[in-house]
Amino acid sequence: MANEDSQQAGGQQQWQGGNAPGLAGVYGRLRITIAGKPVATLMVEGTYVALIRETSGPADATFICADEQIVRKLLKGELNPFIAAMRRQARLTGDRGFGTRVAFGLQAGSPFAAEADKGALS
Amino acid sequence: MSLDTVSILDGSTFVVSDRRGDLDATPTDNHGLFLEDTRFLSRWILTVGGIKPKTLSVDEQAYFKVQFFEAVTTGTVYVDSHLSVMRRRCVSNGFEETIEIENHGKDPVDLDVKLEVGADFADLFEVKDKLAKVGQLYSNVNDGTLTLGYRREDFVRETVIKSDKKGELREDGFLFKVKIPAQASWSVSFDVVARGRRADIDEVERPRITSAMMDPTRDKNLEAWLAGAPRLIASWDPLNKIYRRSLVDLAALRFETGITPGALPAAGLPWFMAVFGRDSLLTSFQALAFVPELAAATLRALAIVQARKEDPFRDSEPGKILHEIRLGEMTAFEARPQSPYYGAADATMLFLILLEEYQRWTGDADIVRELEREARAALAWIDDYGDRDKDGYVEYERRMDTGLDNQCWKDSWDSIAFADGTLAPTPRATCELQGYVYDAKHRCARLAREIWNDPELAEKLDKQAEELKERFNRDFWIPERNFFALALDGQKRKVDSLTSNIGHLLWSGIADEDKADKCVKHLMSDELFSGWGIRTMASSEGSYNPIGYHVGTVWPHDSSFIAWGMRRYGYRAEAARICRAILEAADLFDGRLPEAFGGYPRSKTSYPVEYPTACSPQAWATGAPLLALRTLLGLDSDGKHLIIDPAIPEPLGRVELLGIPGCWGRMDAFGRALHASED
Numbered sequence: 164m165a166n167e168d169s170q171q172a173g174g175q176q177q178w179q180g181g182n183a184p185g186l187a188g189v190y191g192r193l194r195i196t197i198a199g200k201p202v203a204t205l206m207v208e209g210t211y212v213a214l215i216r217e218t219s220g221p222a223d224a225t226f227i228c229a230d231e232q233i234v235r236k237l238l239k240g241e242l243n244p245f246i247a248a249m250r251r252q253a254r255l256t257g258d259r260g261f262g263t264r265v266a267f268g269l270q271a272g273s274p275f276a277a278e279a280d281k282g283a284l285s
Numbered sequence: 286m287s288l289d290t291v292s293i294l295d296g297s298t299f300v301v302s303d304r305r306g307d308l309d310a311t312p313t314d315n316h317g318l319f320l321e322d323t324r325f326l327s328r329w330i331l332t333v334g335g336i337k338p339k340t341l342s343v344d345e346q347a348y349f350k351v352q353f354f355e356a357v358t359t360g361t362v363y364v365d366s367h368l369s370v371m372r373r374r375c376v377s378n379g380f381e382e383t384i385e386i387e388n389h390g391k392d393p394v395d396l397d398v399k400l401e402v403g404a405d406f407a408d409l410f411e412v413k414d415k416l417a418k419v420g421q422l423y424s425n426v427n428d429g430t431l432t433l434g435y436r437r438e439d440f441v442r443e444t445v446i447k448s449d450k451k452g453e454l455r456e457d458g459f460l461f462k463v464k465i466p467a468q469a470s471w472s473v474s475f476d477v478v479a480r481g482r483r484a485d486i487d488e489v490e491r492p493r494i495t496s497a498m499m500d501p502t503r504d505k506n507l508e509a510w511l512a513g514a515p516r517l518i519a520s521w522d523p524l525n526k527i528y529r530r531s532l533v534d535l536a537a538l539r540f541e542t543g544i545t546p547g548a549l550p551a552a553g554l555p556w557f558m559a560v561f562g563r564d565s566l567l568t569s570f571q572a573l574a575f576v577p578e579l580a581a582a583t584l585r586a587l588a589i590v591q592a593r594k595e596d597p598f599r600d601s602e603p604g605k606i607l608h609e610i611r612l613g614e615m616t617a618f619e620a621r622p623q624s625p626y627y628g629a630a631d632a633t634m635l636f637l638i639l640l641e642e643y644q645r646w647t648g649d650a651d652i653v654r655e656l657e658r659e660a661r662a663a664l665a666w667i668d669d670y671g672d673r674d675k676d677g678y679v680e681y682e683r684r685m686d687t688g689l690d691n692q693c694w695k696d697s698w699d700s701i702a703f704a705d706g707t708l709a710p711t712p713r714a715t716c717e718l719q720g721y722v723y724d725a726k727h728r729c730a731r732l733a734r735e736i737w738n739d740p741e742l743a744e745k746l747d748k749q750a751e752e753l754k755e756r757f758n759r760d761f762w763i764p765e766r767n768f769f770a771l772a773l774d775g776q777k778r779k780v781d782s783l784t785s786n787i788g789h790l791l792w793s794g795i796a797d798e799d800k801a802d803k804c805v806k807h808l809m810s811d812e813l814f815s816g817w818g819i820r821t822m823a824s825s826e827g828s829y830n831p832i833g834y835h836v837g838t839v840w841p842h843d844s845s846f847i848a849w850g851m852r853r854y855g856y857r858a859e860a861a862r863i864c865r866a867i868l869e870a871a872d873l874f875d876g877r878l879p880e881a882f883g884g885y886p887r888s889k890t891s892y893p894v895e896y897p898t899a900c901s902p903q904a905w906a907t908g909a910p911l912l913a914l915r916t917l918l919g920l921d922s923d924g925k926h927l928i929i930d931p932a933i934p935e936p937l938g939r940v941e942l943l944g945i946p947g948c949w950g951r952m953d954a955f956g957r958a959l960h961a962s963e964d
Binding site for chain 1: 321438440481543545589590591593594603610612613616617619624625658
């Protein structure tokens with residue numbers, strides 16, 4: 164699940180990043196957890212966004228998801244964070260404004276859109 | 286809200302009861318405990334000895350708590366009641382309630398104290414539109430706790446009720462068999478928690494540590510809020526009460542979105558306790574001179590959820606500012622598009638207008654830099670999407686049937702009609718939208734010049750605004766009737782009814798001076814000015830109905846912006862007359878203006894006639910007295926100084942507003958009515 168920067172290493176998907184125009188001006192780290200376990204971190208640096216395996220270190224917000232499908236929707240830019248929260252499929256902690264900006268920003272174009280359904284997340 | 290109901294609220298949580306304190310929801314009585322657009326309790330009925338106590342008085346102590354004083358009456362005036370009942374209720378993510386029964390008699394009494402409980406978990410849209418539920422209701426009793434629940438797939442909502450006294454607990458309520466000695470009392474307290482939890486997503490639920498009833502924090506927050514606003518001293522005493530009521534109601538309507546710091550105003554109780562772009566923006570504008578922090582919170586929150594993509598279901602287009610967010614079941618399952626919905630053609634311009642007004646008032650240039658990207662996206666939306674057919678005007682048309690037919694502030698289905706009553710076909714370019722574009726572009730030109738360091742953009746925006754003004758005054762003017770058309774319809778015909786919309790053109794400044802003069806005369810005519818405010822539609826028009834939602838009622842916020850616009854064009858006396866009218870109406874509504882009231886002429890009624898389903902408190906109605914005060918004192922900012930230019934009508938006497946916050950720090954303003962000989 165990656166764009167031109169992605170690579171396979173040791174049989175495990177190494178997610179890299181790419182351009183996300185809707186995230187212009189947004190900076191920070193969004194930790195992603197599935198079923199209570201941290202699985203990845205989205206690093207947002209303006210229009211460049213990368214998904215990394217590292218789950219230690221500080222994060223501005225945490226996106227707590229019920230399952231992998233929700234994370235894949237987020238990465239593809241298809242997640243509506245309001246509906247996910249209403250249906251308790253996910254919730255944000257920490258800087259929720261940042262988390263919401265990321266979810267909305269990826270809707271304008273995500274580097275993960277093409278291959279977000281591939282590769283293990285958890 | 287009807288005067289038969291009592292409402293307490295805190296953010297998006299509110300309780301609407303009858304004057305006994307009972308909740309007994311029916312298709313006509315919209316009682317309940319509501320949170321996040323869902324009714325978590327629809328039944329909460331107290332009987333004592335099989336009798337519903339009779340209300341003696343209701344003490345609405347604060348917007349979030351209330352006391353009901355009641356008696357268990359004997360049914361005859363000749364026998365005094367010996368049992369009094371006091372119900373104390375405080376809202377907090379549900380509510381807490383204490384029921385205390387006092388026996389004033391000389392003998393002990395045995396009583397069945399019964400509380401009937403039920404929850405329909407209706408989405409607010411289902412309540413409003415009387416729709417049936419899709420999922421399953423359930424209830425259970427466990428360990429002294431009654432849980433009422435609703436499940437539809439992963440959408441689960443529960444109401445958990447506990448009492449501090451042991452009684453008979455059933456799935457439909459509580460029964461306590463009590464004996465109260467002579468001259469003694471008995472009480473029971475309930476904790477009602479509304480929740481929508483999921484174990485693998487949500488944190489472990491912790492019991493309340495502090496009783497909301499005992500928690501002094503909110504009282505202190507309200508005191509701090511009131512202390513932060515300017516102090517008013519008015520010789521017309523009702524104005525002091527109206528002012529305080531407005532500030533308290535604004536405090537009550539503050540809404541924490543959780544996505545940005547600070548609170549923005551929710552739109553109104555009961556139907557609109559949610560984020561509404563237009564309502565939050567206009568209310569923040571009205572309140573700017575008093576509580577400018579509302580504007581900053583509103584701008585930041587709306588910027589975060591600014592649309593990024595096209596989505597026909599939600600009428601979303603890149604750069605557009607939202608219309609509404611809802612959190613109930615119908616939205617969660619996408620039967621309704623409010624997640625968020627972007628069907629407002631004016632909110633994007635109003636966002637830009639408020640941004641400039643806020644900066645000019647407070648001097649806060651940082652927020653203009655912080656939101657530059659969003660402001661530019663909003664400007665791009667106006668030209669790229671707002672003007673759908675590139676005719677030089679912003680027009681709207683919903684993309685799907687679930688959207689709003691009218692996407693201007695008069696958003697009811699029949700509001701945009703020709704003088705003969707025929708509905709105008711879409712797309713509709715209402716006149717005030719063009720005024721907002723004109724105003725937004727000029728204002729953003731200043732921001733571009735002074736803060737974004739982009740003189741090219743500034744020049745372009747100023748030029749576009751002036752070109753728009755020129756063609757608007759040509760294309761919208763109806764020379765045979767001497768006012769601006771309400772709209773251009775889908776066939777570019779002038780929609781020729783006389784409405785209050787022309788007043789917004791004064792606020793925006795798009796009207797030529799000579800045309801503005803003719804509009805003011807219309808606005809002050811018997812056809813539009815009811816004596817209590819400006820009617821939404823003139824009584825001369827085919828669709829006029831004094832109790833039609835947007836076709837004849839008076840909306841206080843509408844009148845307040847019209848008065849503000851008249852000041853812009855120098856019509857001080859006319860503006861003062863409108864302000865006086867809406868303040869006198871507010872006095873007759875006990876200090877709290879409703880969303881709208883009947884358009885009946887004042888010559889026929891010595892009081893403004895209630896509109897049957899008006900929201901109250903409603904944010905921009907609450908803001909109307911504030912903008913009226915600003916208008917009467919002629920308060921404005923040139924970016925450095927507070928400008929004071931009062932025009933006070935004689936009955937209002939003297940008005941002092943002390944400690945007005947702004948880029949000057951704090952300043953006082955004073956105004957008094959001039960007698961005719963002093964003019």
